[in-house]
Amino acid sequence: MKVKLTQKPSKTYSQEDAFQASLKYFKNDDLAARVWLNKYALKDSEGNLYELTPNDMHKRIAREIASVEAKYANPYTEEEIFDLIKDFKYIVPQGSPMAGIGNPFQIGSLSNCFVIGNSGESDSYGGIMKIDQEQVQLMKRRGGVGHDLSHVRPKGSAVKNSALTSTGLVPFMERYSNSTREVAQDGRRGALMLSVSINHPDSEDFINAKLEQGKVTGANVSVRIDDDFMQAVKNGDSYTQKYPVFSADPKVSKSIDANALWKKIVHNAWKSAEPGILFWDTIINESVPDCYADLGYKTVSTNPCGEIPLCPYDSCRLLAINLFSYVENPFTDKAEFDFELFKKHVAIAQRIMDDIIDLELEKIDNILKKIDSDPELDEVKATEHNLWLNIRKKAQEGRRTGVGITAEGDMLAALGIQYGSEAGNAFSLEVHKTIAIEAYRSSVHLAKERGAFSIFDAEREKHNPFIQRLKEADSKLYYEMLEYGRRNIALLTIAPTGTTSLMTQTTSGIEPVFMPVYKRRRKVNPNDKEVRVDFVDEVGDSWEEYVVFHHRFKQWMEVNGIDSSKNYSQEEIDGLIKQSPYYGATSNDVDWLSKVSMQGAIQKWVDHSISVTINLPNNVSEDLVGELYMKAWEVGCKGVTVYRDGSRSGVLISNEEKKEDQLEDKLTAFPIKRPQILEADVVRFQNNKEKWIAFIGLIDDKPYEVFTGLVDDEDGILIPRWVNKGLIIKNRDEQGASRYDFQYKNTRGYKTTIEGLSHKFNPEFWNYAKLISSTLRHGMPIDNIVDLINSLQLDSESINTWKNGVGRALKRYVADGTKAKGQACDNCKSKNLIYQEGCLTCKDCGSSKCG
Known part of the structure; x- marks a missing residue:
């Protein structure tokens, strides 16, 4: 095996020097500079920077x-x-x-993405565990992963082990989802796509799995839909599900009402933006690699965003x-x-x-x-x-x-x-x-x-x-x-280009502009000379408002002799947009059926697939979502996802919506008496150049208690960087007082113990930790706890820093799509904020804050 070793550079730069240089490179685009510096600038494991600018x-x-x-x-x-x-x-x-x-x-x-698994021959526990380990091994090296569950036998099927019958798809969805969350490092989550054929008898369970709050939070889910099912929906016919799927001699077979299941898919997509749909016959029939299916290139699933259908163990x-x-x-x-x-x-x-x-x-x-x-x-x-x-x-x-x-x-x-x-x-x-x-x-x-x-x-x-x-x-x-011949088996895709488009300073991928103009506010000292105060907030801070233009909209202004430095009123901004080529062409303006038709036409010239989301206002009907899905199939799309504004915030916890008074009766979600041993996540973060660590005790993968302290301080917590899981054990010290110890495995497999987490930081930290842990144990929603922490008015600077750290650690557990209450976007001051992967994302201007 020939191994090429790239020579390590020697010259390093400070964070501040690199930020200022990259800020100049991006013409004072703060977001682009920070994204490049954090995600792509060459750095070692100690954080030393070896590149000054993208050049x-x-x-x-x-x-x-x-x-x-x-x-x-x-x-x-x-x-x-x-x-x-x-x-x-x-x-x-x-x-x-x-x-x-x-x-x-x-x-x-x-490789950006991988698909693993098999072609459907094995659903043994050994095979399922093998896929789990392969998924983790790929994610630890930064890859997004997809795999299909159609090979897993349906719930209630006979098995030759002590269980006697199969548990079905959903427990394995949770297993793979949890593995994705476990392997995430430094605030970045892994990306996973789980798919299943509509022909599988458990496909409805698969479709419903994410509606229960807190379940399968580490995966995107998509349903592989065949032409026969779509035709049955159009004709109002029944449809036969089988296991093994599409088998001529199935072990399980049942006839279903195709329209009833279709309406369930449409309802769930309208309600929660999932499942996505993969039109599987279109994918397979159009796939050039599937001409070599018998040689190992049979497409079985897609990458997490759906733009690359792949065979097992292929990557792109x-x-x-x-x-x-x-x-x-x-x-x-x-x-x-x-x-x-x-x-x-x-x-x-x-x-x-x-x-x-x-x-x-x-x-x-x-x-x-x-x-x-x-x-x-x-x-x-x-x-x-x-x-x-x-x-x-x-x-x-x-x-x-x-x-x-x-x-x-x-x-x-x-x-x-x-x-x-x-x-x-x-x-x-x-x-x-x-x-x-x-x-x-x-x-x-x-x-x-x-x-x-x-x-x-x-x-x-x-x-x-x-x-x-x-x-x-x-x-x-x-x-x-x-x-x-040809050098490459398949060549083309249209992927989402989130951070890429930030650095190209353009619209993302195939999508239209999100917003061409929005407003930001910056805090000012009202006593300074020539300062303009446009807004005073509830705590008395003064702010100056200024307009931010999409980069290419600003270029349009400059080309047409329009002053981009002026402080425009909202009425003037609306007038500018109407004059521009972006008018009627934002993500909220574009006709949805036209966008689906565009995707279908372009798909004919893309040998893999296209990642695109149809953005819909909150008030659209479920019938429209169904119409869009049907249109996407008819025009030849390989897949489609819809997102209805605000749909992520209304995740169901049962078949019926609960009234607020009913929910209050059920707030106590955990045992009040603490179990002796809890599984724990280890979360690392940095505040004001200080390294911090949090130990989050979990029950059913939900936070139950929190311990937080400084890392590598004389009196702090010493723990290797590779440790991200362990156990918190409640013991008694020599005086009989409660002591919370943390145990983790080292490379030899032995338990290593940190004794007395409660003594690793001062009593004031510990008292606030007990307060927050108590609210967790009584089932208060985590986003509400984060709001509570943010609202604490504390005099000590160190306590305030600790407060920020605990809030940052807990945000990781807020369900994606949850609306943030009472907070405003730092960028445009909109209060239309939602949590996405632990970060607050503004749905009006698109800015994201993970701190």
Whole structure:
């Protein structure tokens, strides 16, 4: 095994120097600077920074890609690659490639997403536990994971063990969900997709599983729906579910009312934004890799956002092309799209993606070397070792890539075309058709230079609908592919580009602009000269209001001679928007059926899938959601997700809504008498440059008590960084007083004990901890407890810092979608805030705060 070791840099920068330099790089865009610094700047495990601005990162990536190019004919130079990726202008490696390429401090993969599991042959406990371990092993190396549960036998089926009958799908959904939450580190949660076929007899249980508050909170869920079911819904017919699914000789079979189950799916999606839908026959029939299903490329599930359907042990790396940068003379009458430059860059983007596969193979070799050198027994390491061997085989054999886009909304606005209009949909279709043809042409040319993917067989692919469309669009390309083959088994996707779009300073992915203009407030001293006070809050602080423009909206203003430094009134802002090409084209404006039709048309030219969400106002009916889902199937979408404004905040806890007085009677959710032993999460965070740690005692995965203190202080808590789980045990000290000890396993498997958590910080901390623990034990909702903590008026600065830390630790357990009460967005001062993955997210301006 050849293992490439990247040389470690020596020069380091302070956090403040890097922030100021990156702030200048992003032209005072504070959010973009912080996102780059926190997620992508090269740093070691001690937090030392080795890159000052994104230019340093782009040079690192260019250097590594050029080293691969040098192995092949007609190589691109480091300078040529740097010119394409610098400033996030044209080609942007996404996520894991951006963070991991040339990173000597991280033993991880460059893949953004993986699918694991099997093709449906085994539902033994051994097989289920193997998938669980594989999921954890991938997530610890930053990967998002998907797997399908259709192979698990339905509830009540006979089994040959002491249980006698199967428990069904839901307990295993919870197991995999909990594993996702356990492996999360430093405030970043893993990402998991669980799917099941609608043909499975337990599919309704699967669909309902997330409606119970606190259940399956660590996974997205999607239902694989076949054409027969959709046709049964349209015709009002019955539908037969089977186990094994679609079996000619099923062990379990039952006939159901297709419309009744369909209405359940639609209701749940309307109520809670899940489940998503995967139109499975469309996915399989259109899939080029499924032409090789008998060779191990049978698609079984998707990645967490649904844009990459994959076979077991395959993975994908993502790259985005910034569409806005190909508009010449943007926001003028002379604006036009430079298709020639675009075609050239699509070809290079596909080439870079193929280079990244070689870099990924080097990364996997490093992972395997690390596993081999670990001191554990071979039988302990066997699952992880075999997992990465399987992933390496798929990456080397199929060489799958994920070329996508960002800035679709800004591209159309810059051309003066309204997003969602007939003209907009037609132009977007032409752009994506161009990407498909030029990326495939590039892959064919790479096959001529470097060799085709090893199992390429034109005969297998000749009837595939996607390949047939390529043949019709460009017969020369098709016959070149017959002669030389293709370098990559599948090439294209449209992924969400959240942090990528922050750094390109454009709209995200295929989506329209969220809001072109919003207001922010900054605190001011009313006694300063020439200060303007626009707002005084309830505690007497003074604030100045100022307008924030979406970057490309501001560019439109500047092109048209409109002063962007003026403090506009809301009426003036509304007038500006009406003048702009963004008018009627925000995420709340776009016609929903038009967006679904656009997705279906573009899907014809994307060989993987598209991640897109249909955003709906709160007052839409369930019938509309059903209509959108049906339309998505009819126009050829591979999947669809809807989000109704505010739907996440109304999660059901039973089949009927409870009145407030009934809920008050049921607040006591835990035993008041503390059990002697509790499982515990360990949560680390930083406040004012101090390192803190929280021990959260859990019952049924819900917080029951909290201990928090300083780390590495003389009187603080010493605990290794790798410890994230353990036990809190209530004992008695020599005087008979209660003592709370924490135990965790070290690498040899023995228990290591921290005695007396309550004595690791001063009595004042402990008293507040007891108060908060008491509210937890009596079942007060966690978001209310966070609000209570935030409202505490404390004089001691150290106590206030501790208060912030406890609040931050507990926010991790607030159910996603829960509305934040009484808080305002720091960015636009809106009070329309919800919790998402422990962070407060503003639904009006999109800003997020995790502190």
